[in-house]
Amino acid sequence: MKKYLKLLFVLFLGIKSLHAQMVSAPGINFLKAEYGHTFSYTEIGRSFTGFRSVGFGGYSFNTGEGKSIEAEVAIVNQLLKRWNTEDSQANIVIGGGVGRGRTGGREGWAGTASVLADWENRRWHIMLQEQAVFVPSASRLVSTLMGGWAPYLAEYDEWAPWIYYTVQHENGAGVGFVHGPSLVLMHQDLLLELRVMHSSHGYHAEAGIRSLF
Amino acid sequence: MKKLFALIITSLCLICQADEKTNTNTPSQTGAVVQLTVDGLVCNFCATNISKTFSKLPEVSEVYVNLAAKAVLLQLKEGKKLPEDQTKQIVTEAGFNLRGISYPKDSFNSIKENLKKSAK
Numbered sequence: 074m075k076k077y078l079k080l081l082f083v084l085f086l087g088i089k090s091l092h093a094q095m096v097s098a099p100g101i102n103f104l105k106a107e108y109g110h111t112f113s114y115t116e117i118g119r120s121f122t123g124f125r126s127v128g129f130g131g132y133s134f135n136t137g138e139g140k141s142i143e144a145e146v147a148i149v150n151q152l153l154k155r156w157n158t159e160d161s162q163a164n165i166v167i168g169g170g171v172g173r174g175r176t177g178g179r180e181g182w183a184g185t186a187s188v189l190a191d192w193e194n195r196r197w198h199i200m201l202q203e204q205a206v207f208v209p210s211a212s213r214l215v216s217t218l219m220g221g222w223a224p225y226l227a228e229y230d231e232w233a234p235w236i237y238y239t240v241q242h243e244n245g246a247g248v249g250f251v252h253g254p255s256l257v258l259m260h261q262d263l264l265l266e267l268r269v270m271h272s273s274h275g276y277h278a279e280a281g282i283r284s285l286f
Numbered sequence: 287m288k289k290l291f292a293l294i295i296t297s298l299c300l301i302c303q304a305d306e307k308t309n310t311n312t313p314s315q316t317g318a319v320v321q322l323t324v325d326g327l328v329c330n331f332c333a334t335n336i337s338k339t340f341s342k343l344p345e346v347s348e349v350y351v352n353l354a355a356k357a358v359l360l361q362l363k364e365g366k367k368l369p370e371d372q373t374k375q376i377v378t379e380a381g382f383n384l385r386g387i388s389y390p391k392d393s394f395n396s397i398k399e400n401l402k403k404s405a406k
Contacts, residue, residue, distance in 0.1 A: 097335050098335035098338065098339045099379060099380070100338075100339075100342065101334075101335060101339075123335075123381040152381065155381055156326075157326025157383045158325055158326070162326040162328050193328055193329060195354075198329075226354065228352065228354065228402070228405055229352070229353055233330060260330070262330070262331070262334040262338075264330070264331070285331060
């Protein structure tokens with residue numbers, strides 16, 4: 074029932090499409106969705122090894138040049154490198170996908186590419202991600218930098234709060250840099266995120282969810 | 287497209303239900319206890335990966351993860367064994383490094399409580 078509720082929550086967010094970029098342990102499914110001001114995406118998939126996952130996903134860009142961009146793709150994600158130490162972990166993950174996309178009434182092949190690098194310990198987390206989407210006669214490159222801090226160290230079976238600050242830039246969106254704080258709550262296999270972001274369009278709320286199941 | 291998403295979600299739910307059915311082991315408190323110390327065990331999703339991975343093993347009846355101690359506690363079923371090389375392989379394939387393994391004589395629950403207390 075818990076799994077169904079999580080999926081319903083994501084559908085409730087109204088995200089139009091799916092995309093994947095996450096690698097877990099073998100045999101674990103993942104869900105990752107973000108509803109933002111300039112773009113939204115959702116990922117759902119399954120890790121077949123601890124270093125590779127396959128999923129379905131998509132992007133929906135809702136700003137820039139007066140026309141929306143949408144793409145739905147099948148994606149493969151590969152954990153290129155992981156460093157494990159006693160108190161920290163760092164990762165480099167790449168992903169690529171092929172599917173269909175549309176913009177301004179044109180539809181055709183779409184492609185995605187992404188690279189993510191992060192480092193975290195129990196108190197701090199920093200992540201840099203580049204996501205590129207190519208659809209007929211248009212493309213988008215989204216750069217995201219996030220830094221997070223845990224006000225206290227919670228255990229796995231407790232709610233763990235994190236405070237993040239995110240800076241994001243989307244080429245062609247026409248809103249400049251989007252930035253703002255967010256509150257992240259983690260509990261076992263569930264992560265919920267609420268952001269208040271600021272751009273040249275003003276303030277706006279964003280939401281995200283991630284889950285392993 | 288909505289139909290495709292509905293199909294994907296339904297399929298994944300069925301997969302999950304199947305996994306749960308195969309993992310409804312009867313807990314056995316009489317088997318051996320194994321305690322692992324794992325490098326890279328720093329976040330909830332790391333703990334979820336490790337926990338779900340070991341929960342799927344037929345030899346394991348219960349798993350407890352403690353982030354503060356970087357510890358994974360396994361309750362084995364009665365008469366079951368989990369060889370050290372297999373344990374190390376499982377941890378590695380899940381994306382982590384096994385730093386230590388021990389076989390404490392105390393019960394699963396008492397070790398679990400001690401780990402919880404030491405984390406406070």
